[in-house]
Amino acid sequence: MGELIIESYGKINLTLDILHKRKDGYHEINSVMQRIDLKDTLAFKEIDKGIIIESNNPQVPKDSTNLVYKAWEKLKQISGIDRGIHVKIDKRIPVAAGLAGGSSNGAATLQAINQLWNLKLSDIELMKIGKDLGADIPFCIMGGTALAQGIGEKLIKLKPFTGKHILLCNPGIEISTAYAYSKVQLGEERLDVDKLISCIEREDLHCVAENLGNKMETPIIQEYPIIDKIKSTMIESGALGALMSGSGPTVFGIYDDEEKLLFTKDKLKDISKIIIPCKTI
Numbered sequence: 001m002g003e004l005i006i007e008s009y010g011k012i013n014l015t016l017d018i019l020h021k022r023k024d025g026y027h028e029i030n031s032v033m034q035r036i037d038l039k040d041t042l043a044f045k046e047i048d049k050g051i052i053i054e055s056n057n058p059q060v061p062k063d064s065t066n067l068v069y070k071a072w073e074k075l076k077q078i079s080g081i082d083r084g085i086h087v088k089i090d091k092r093i094p095v096a097a098g099l100a101g102g103s104s105n106g107a108a109t110l111q112a113i114n115q116l117w118n119l120k121l122s123d124i125e126l127m128k129i130g131k132d133l134g135a136d137i138p139f140c141i142m143g144g145t146a147l148a149q150g151i152g153e154k155l156i157k158l159k160p161f162t163g164k165h166i167l168l169c170n171p172g173i174e175i176s177t178a179y180a181y182s183k184v185q186l187g188e189e190r191l192d193v194d195k196l197i198s199c200i201e202r203e204d205l206h207c208v209a210e211n212l213g214n215k216m217e218t219p220i221i222q223e224y225p226i227i228d229k230i231k232s233t234m235i236e237s238g239a240l241g242a243l244m245s246g247s248g249p250t251v252f253g254i255y256d257d258e259e260k261l262l263f264t265k266d267k268l269k270d271i272s273k274i275i276i277p278c279k280t281i
């Protein structure tokens with residue numbers, strides 16, 4: 001039996017407003033999410049029973065806490081099919097970095113098993129199933145550019161914002177998503193998400209870069225000032241805008257010019273080891 005290869009893409013949040021905390025502990029958000037071409041590659045092979053997870057990155061859990069495991073378990077339960085799977089994760093997306101690496105692997109697994117077991121579930125159905133495993137999974141299935149509301153599962157497709165030069169820089173700290181949410185100051189002040197959407201609709205890159213925002217950024221920077229240092233280095237070296245993505249700590253810079261991106265890459269070398277150029281897709 002051959003392998004089924006699925007590419008598992010990361011995301012950035014161009015804007016992330018956090019509205020309030022719900023009774024179930026989750027937060028309502030208003031966020032523009034964007035797929036990037038930084039990806040893990042997952043290779044799936046059917047086996048008789050159980051699940052075996054392998055990865056080139058030792059930070060990736062191999063047990064039931066892996067979203068790949070959770071996706072397999074959920075589809076077994078829904079379909080009544082009890083077949084095994086062997087998954088090799090070639091990890092390139094930094095772990096616990098605000099880039100939805102785990103969620104994206106979970107989404108890829110739902111899509112892979114849907115094919116392997118011939119379940120004929122639509123993307124909408126997979127998104128509904130995925131939402132209970134992780135709030136970012138529905139977007140990882142949809143991809144592109146989208147407005148995400150609710151806990152992140154209510155998605156509205158936006159005009160594609162593709163081919164933009166992005167530089168990612170991760171200071172090598174892991175931040176748990178639950179922790180980042182717990183640090184947010186909930187208040188009346190709102191980010192202008194509509195403005196950002198209008199910039200995307202007009203294909204105005206400068207306008208997008210000027211209207212980036214993330215409610216998690218200030219409290220996380222208070223704890224990890226290096227994030228601010230990365231942002232200012234990007235801006236001083238020619239980025240149009242820079243922001244922490246999701247729950248952090250990865251910072252992304254937006255560029256209109258690849259030369260400036262490469263110049264920044266050089267400037268960041270002394271601050272961080274993880275510097276990744278990519279593009280929006």
Ligand SMILES: C[C@](O)(CO)[C@H](O)COP(=O)(O)OP(=O)(O)OC[C@H]1O[C@@H](n2ccc(N)nc2=O)[C@H](O)[C@@H]1O
Pocket residue numbers: 013016025026027028029031098100103133134135136137150151152177178181246247
């Ligand atoms: C920060 C973002 O990446 C922005 O896109 C997402 O909201 C996080 O999505 P995720 O990592 O898929 O989150 P989950 O794995 O579902 O949740 C992890 C934890 O984050 C918190 N959480 C998550 C999503 C949300 N809308 N509100 C929350 O309060 C909850 O404490 C939850 O227990």
Ligand SMILES: Nc1ncnc2c1ncn2[C@@H]1O[C@H](COP(=O)(O)OP(=O)(O)OP(=O)(O)O)[C@@H](O)[C@H]1O
Pocket residue numbers: 059060061065066067068089094095096097098099100101102103105106136175177246247248
């Ligand atoms: N397939 C996976 N790849 C990486 N981490 C995973 C995976 N499955 C579960 N995890 C766990 O999830 C935690 C968060 O990792 P992940 O890379 O998803 O963070 P993130 O990019 O901040 O995600 P998000 O933006 O969705 O909050 C890790 O600490 C890890 O233990």
